[in-house]
């Protein structure tokens with residue numbers, strides 16, 4: 521019987537070729553997949569934002585978190601894998617309720633990005649924004665959350681600064697009106713107090729009259745400072761010598777310091793003339809000096825210096841107080857922020873405004889040995 525060998529051989533060959541092609545195709549696809557997986561892995565591993573996969577069922581744990589979490593929080597992915605609760609312990613105490621709300625209202629809560637504060641390893645408070653998508657299993661149970669966390673501290677700081685400036689300009693526009701309304705009746709009351717206090721029949725109460733007048737003067741000085749915050753204020757910049765302003769003011773500063781048993785001295789360098797509003801610079805100097813005096817116990821020393829540093833004129837006021845704690849430092853310049861029982865919290869905001877109008881910047885160097893306020897005048901020096 522004739523057997524169709526040729527036919528069988530042809531068929532087998534075709535099958536071999538087909539299988540071979542299929543294997544080649546599968547191999548190529550496998551390589552492609554590996555390459556793609558590698559690309560995705562690199563994308564997540566190198567991302568600046570934190571990318572995570574948080575498993576909810578059967579048990580809650582961080583299944584994956586990318587290495588950028590180390591740069592953001594100070595703890596590595598391994599730290600998070602080793603301790604499921606670590607991320608929760610880092611949440612700022614005031615924001616625990618926000619996180620609880622988010623967790624209790626899943627999955628609806630994920631519709632709005634969660635903005636929350638976190639305290640990182642070196643105890644700095646960060647603002648984070650978290651967005652995620654829900655992962656469901658085949659039984660439609662929410663089993664995981666996949667999302668990104670972004671450090672928005674810088675943006676928040678800018679927002680805070682903007683609202684600070686908004687508040688300052690509001691304070692400024694209110695200042696002029698309020699000040700007049702309050703000052704006029706006060707002047708009348710002060711006048712009568714002085715008049716009555718000098719009368720023979722009130723001599724036994726003279727101290728009380730003096731106290732009332734002193735209190736009124738204090739109220740008046742607060743209003744003056746408040747007025748100085750006025751936004752519309754025009755600066756009158758004129759070429760003058762910063763050293764001369766300091767020298768002229770020094771006897772007053774010395775008297776003020778001596779009354780609190782503080783020593784005051786000046787160390788002035790040869791510096792070029794600057795475009796200054798003399799009154800404003802006097803106020804800046806007095807505010808910083810006052811803070812320095814108030815920061816020290818009796819026996820302390822205050823030094824006012826001028827210097828030339830990298831072609832910038834630097835004015836500095838150093839005290840030997842106990843320094844400014846970081847929680848106070850971050851609020852400096854906010855109107856009405858004060859740690860003093862009788863403080864107004866207006867001294868530094870005024871200094872910042874004056875510096876701004878003079879194209880100068882204020883930097884602070886503080887430690888337990890004392891604080892120095894530097895005012896850098898970035899004016900073109902001739």
Ligand code: ADP
Pocket residue numbers: 807811812815839841843844848852853857858859860862863864865866867868869891
């Ligand atoms: P006030 O002096 O009325 O409190 P300021 O705006 O001048 O208002 O200062 C705000 C706060 O900044 C002060 O209450 C104080 O806590 C802090 N501060 C300012 N200067 C110094 C300094 N030289 N040393 C320590 N703390 C300071």
Ligand code: MG
Pocket residue numbers: 807810811866867868
């Ligand atoms: Mg002050």
